[in-house]
Amino acid sequence: MNEFDSERIEFLLEEMDYRKEDDVSKADLIIINTCAVREKAKNKLYGHLGRYKGYKEKNPDLLICVGGCTAQNLKEKIIKDFPFVDIVFGTHNISSIPSMIQKRLNDNKSICSILDEGFDYDLKKFKKNYSFKSYIPISIGCNNFCSYCIVPFVRGKEISIRPEVILENIERLVETGILEITLVGQNVNSYGKDLDKPITFSEILERVSEISGLKRIRFMTSHPKDLSKELINVISQKENIMPHIHLPLQSGSNKILKLMNRHYTREAFLLLTEEIRKKIKKCSITTDIIVGFPGEEEKDFYDTLDMIEKIRFDRAFTFIYSKREGTKSADFKDNMPLSVKKALFTELVNVQNKISMEKNQSKIGCKYKVLLEGNGPRCELEGRLEDNTLVNLKYDDDELIGKLIDVEITEAKSFYLIGKKV
Ligand code: 5AD
Ligand code: SF4
Secondary structure, three states, rough: OHHHHHHHHHHHHHOOOOOOOOOOOHHHEEEEEEOOOOOOHHHHHHHHHHHHHHHHOOOOOOOOEEEHHHHHHHHHHHHOOOOOOEEEEOOOOOOHHHHHHHHHHHHOOEEOOOOOOOOOOOOOOOOOOOEEEEEOOOEEEEOOOOOOOHHHHHHOOOOOOOOOHHHHHHHHHHHOOOOOOOOOOEOHHOOOOOOOOOOOOOHHHOOOOOOOOOEEEEEOOOOOOOOOHHHHHHHHOOOOOOEEEEEEEOOOHHHHHHHHHOOOOHHHHHHHHHHHHHHHOOOOEEEEEEEEEOOOOHHHHHHHHHHHHHHHEEEEEEOOOOOOOHHHHOOOOOOOOOOHHHHOOOHHHHHHHHHHHHHHHHHOOOEEEEEEEEEEEOOOOEEEEEEEEEEEEOOOHHHHHOOEEEEEEEOOOOOOEEEOOO
């Protein structure tokens, strides 16, 4: 969602005749679009601001803006602590960026605009970072209030975008050559409940899959408590809906799941993954795990590890619990020392890496359709399998970027595959 917001900001700036400058030290305008999910984002922001202060001393006309969830969370404090910051804006004020910049250029006062200006998503106004794939938000905000999570406080309550608007925009994007769409929402599975004419996520997904020319559809994130049988059926029946479900487990301990306010048990989660694997051919399941939640004891951690070993996720994103002021769990007693959390975290990462490696090794010698996305960090072409596994190609024909090609897997690493074009 944050990436999509950046694409919206870029669009609005281009309309104002700003052009992207890759060397940040040469920019006339710097916008930092922040995340707030973990505390680390705040420290990162402060680090960036410290550096940009020096740029402003050299170029007094430079405008420095801070937006997004951390900006919204810290509000005026940013301008108070960093008076050289020109504009602070929240996730609900993106469409006002041009007028804020204009105002800041006209009078010499910093602006803090974090009020909820209402629902202002215009799906036509964003700068596509790729010519062949795009995100499309389908809902904004979240009603779940998982006890550790800051998102409902900064993004607000869940609002679904009307199906006609979603479909019309995807059709338009497909006409421009977009092959892959990722539908995004904090919890896509609860999409549509708030609409005048309610519709389910599986219904909108099915309608998106009927758009001709759209080759690949992805979506994230699915809350396990809301993932329906109908959704599994739709994914299993439609060829252009990719067989990948990101299904955050968060913890494998029923005690911790309850404290997290997740509304499912480990047993229900296990059944759900079995159902997915039974019905959807070659479906990958990835997850998010939090280690060291307040109240977690070693036996709870080993329940999580047990789930990791039972379910054998294709990949897992693992986090050490980060206390977010204002959330319910910020008041919970947290007895586990950070050093223990770090050791358990490493143990979990090692187990998961071994599983991911084994899963990747099982793909060696097989052929897959790959959408080539661009040059990867290893100077090779990077693409994704249908199940979202990353693959690197020892092949340097840039013409292939944005194309669907056949690839044979020749080698496996924990985090990616290596393959050759066939
Ligand atoms: N601490 C650690 N991880 C968190 N996440 C969300 N809030 C926190 C927090 N306070 C993780 C969850 C979520 C992912 C996007 O970030 O695992 O699924
Ligand atoms: Fe946060 Fe839970 Fe909503 Fe996800 S579902 S955004 S973890 S409150």
